Amino acid sequence: xxxxxxxxxxxxxxxxxxxxxxxxxxxxxxSGARPGTPAEGMVIYETDTDRLLVYSGSxxxxxxxxATGGRTGCTIRRSANQSIxxxxxxxxSFDAEDAxxxxxFSPTSTTVTIPAGLGxxxxxxxxxxxxxxxGTTAMAYIYCAGSAxxxxxxxxxxxxxxxxxxxxxxxxGCSAILPLAAADTxxxxxxxxxxxxxxxxxxxxxxxxxx
Amino acid sequence: xxxxxxxxxxQSASSSWANAIRDASVxxxxxxxxxxxxxxxxxxxxxxxxxRFYVYNGSDWVRVGWxxxxxxxxxCAVKRTANQSIxxxxxxxxxxxDGEDFDSDGFFTASSTDITIPAGLGxxxxxxxxxxxxxxxxxxxxxxxxxxxxxxTSYNVIDGDASQYQVYNYGGTNVVTxxxxxxxxxxxDKITLTVAQGSGGSINVTATMSIYRIGV
Numbered sequence: 001x002x003x004x005x006x007x008x009x010x011x012x013x014x015x016x017x018x019x020x021x022x023x024x025x026x027x028x029x030x031s032g033a034r035p036g037t038p039a040e041g042m043v044i045y046e047t048d049t050d051r052l053l054v055y056s057g058s059x060x061x062x063x064x065x066x067a068t069g070g071r072t073g074c075t076i077r078r079s080a081n082q083s084i085x086x087x088x089x090x091x092x093s094f095d096a097e098d099a100x101x102x103x104x105f106s107p108t109s110t111t112v113t114i115p116a117g118l119g120x121x122x123x124x125x126x127x128x129x130x131x132x133x134x135g136t137t138a139m140a141y142i143y144c145a146g147s148a149x150x151x152x153x154x155x156x157x158x159x160x161x162x163x164x165x166x167x168x169x170x171x172x173g174c175s176a177i178l179p180l181a182a183a184d185t186x187x188x189x190x191x192x193x194x195x196x197x198x199x200x201x202x203x204x205x206x207x208x209x210x211x
Numbered sequence: 212x213x214x215x216x217x218x219x220x221x222q223s224a225s226s227s228w229a230n231a232i233r234d235a236s237v238x239x240x241x242x243x244x245x246x247x248x249x250x251x252x253x254x255x256x257x258x259x260x261x262x263r264f265y266v267y268n269g270s271d272w273v274r275v276g277w278x279x280x281x282x283x284x285x286x287c288a289v290k291r292t293a294n295q296s297i298x299x300x301x302x303x304x305x306x307x308x309d310g311e312d313f314d315s316d317g318f319f320t321a322s323s324t325d326i327t328i329p330a331g332l333g334x335x336x337x338x339x340x341x342x343x344x345x346x347x348x349x350x351x352x353x354x355x356x357x358x359x360x361x362x363x364t365s366y367n368v369i370d371g372d373a374s375q376y377q378v379y380n381y382g383g384t385n386v387v388t389x390x391x392x393x394x395x396x397x398x399x400d401k402i403t404l405t406v407a408q409g410s411g412g413s414i415n416v417t418a419t420m421s422i423y424r425i426g427v
Contacts, residue, residue: 026255028252047269050268065426065427066268068334070427071335123335125394171355172368173369175392177337205395209425
């Protein structure tokens with residue numbers, strides 16, 4: 001990256017300053033027109049992706065976004081009822097996606113996979129609900145595998161008695177911030193033991209919040 | 212935004228560089244100065260009286276990063292300081308928060324059960340909540356954040372401590388339950404803190420909850 005040395009009062013403008021000034025600012029471009037020979041530390045803003053990126057010396061790294069479309073991650077759902085048998089830990093098979101920036105998911109599947117180049121620190125949220133009571137040892141979980149096995153669980157399944165939004169449904173959910181590497185996988189599921197199968201819907205969000 | 216093309220050796224400086232220099236660096240300004248700027252898409256500025264970076268996305272100035280100081284955070288920390296009585300049984304109770312320690316943008320107005328995401332501030336948030344019980348809430352206690360999308364007829368939850376195995380007495384008669392997590396909020400979404408307990412009698416509680424934006 002070209003830099004301007006300390007300048008004395010009265011110094012003549014040097015034409016080479018042009019490159020230095022070019023390199024020190026945030027250049028506005030598009031994803032298809034990134035600088036061909038970037039210097040390490042160069043920052044660009046892509047108008048078509050609404051993202052800020054910095055050049056690490058070997059790759060362009062996303063480090064900020066100015067609109068929801070510039071996020072990195074996915075929001076997926078199980079919209080049709082999925083039957084989960086009693087006393088059987090079961091991964092949700094997600095059948096819809098509301099957002100997916102980079103091919104994290106392809107319905108219908110149980111698994112979200114971190115794409116190449118997009119390892120980082122991720123915020124994961126998972127919530128499921130049923131119209132049937134959950135039993136006494138209901139549990140929701142997020143399970144990440146690959147570079148490291150990471151399990152997040154909660155055991156709070158219960159009816160939200162008395163609330164006006166949906167008083168007849170039973171909710172359970174958990175979330176986490178986890179470091180994930182490219183090709184790591186994420187599944188989310190449920191365990192219940194009320195003695196019979198229960199139909200559930202669910203929602204899973206996986207968004208990168210840091211490198 | 213004015214830009215300088217690649218410069219050849221020996222090329223004379225152009226008078227148009229003045230505009231390029233003006234636009235090239237991250238400009239520092241106050242919030243009132245920013246309001247008077249005619250921005251171009253991709254322009255990044257640092258607002259010194261807010262301790263925040265903003266980028267213009269073509270239609271709005273959007274906060275990026277976490278802020279340069281704690282005052283630059285986006286979010287709120289609310290609390291229930293006066294005892295709130297929670298009845299025993301399966302019926303959930305919502306905590307009515309009666310104060311706040313921080314609120315960057317009017318997320319909360321005391322006294323209320325709800326934190327509401329203000330206009331322009333949807334995003335990815337870190338959530339933390341804690342309830343202090345005056346006595347043990349029993350084996351069916353539950354501490355839960357409920358996230359109610361704007362205008363929705365269903366909601367989502369982040370569950371915290373849920374049973375006697377996850378309830379901790381930290382040395383006194385009080386027992387603390389809590390949880391944390393993240394969620395993607397839209398403008399107008401609400402978050403509340405709900406509890407239940409099965410001690411057989413009413414229990415007084417105090418509580419805190421905070422939400423902070425960690426991404427757009």
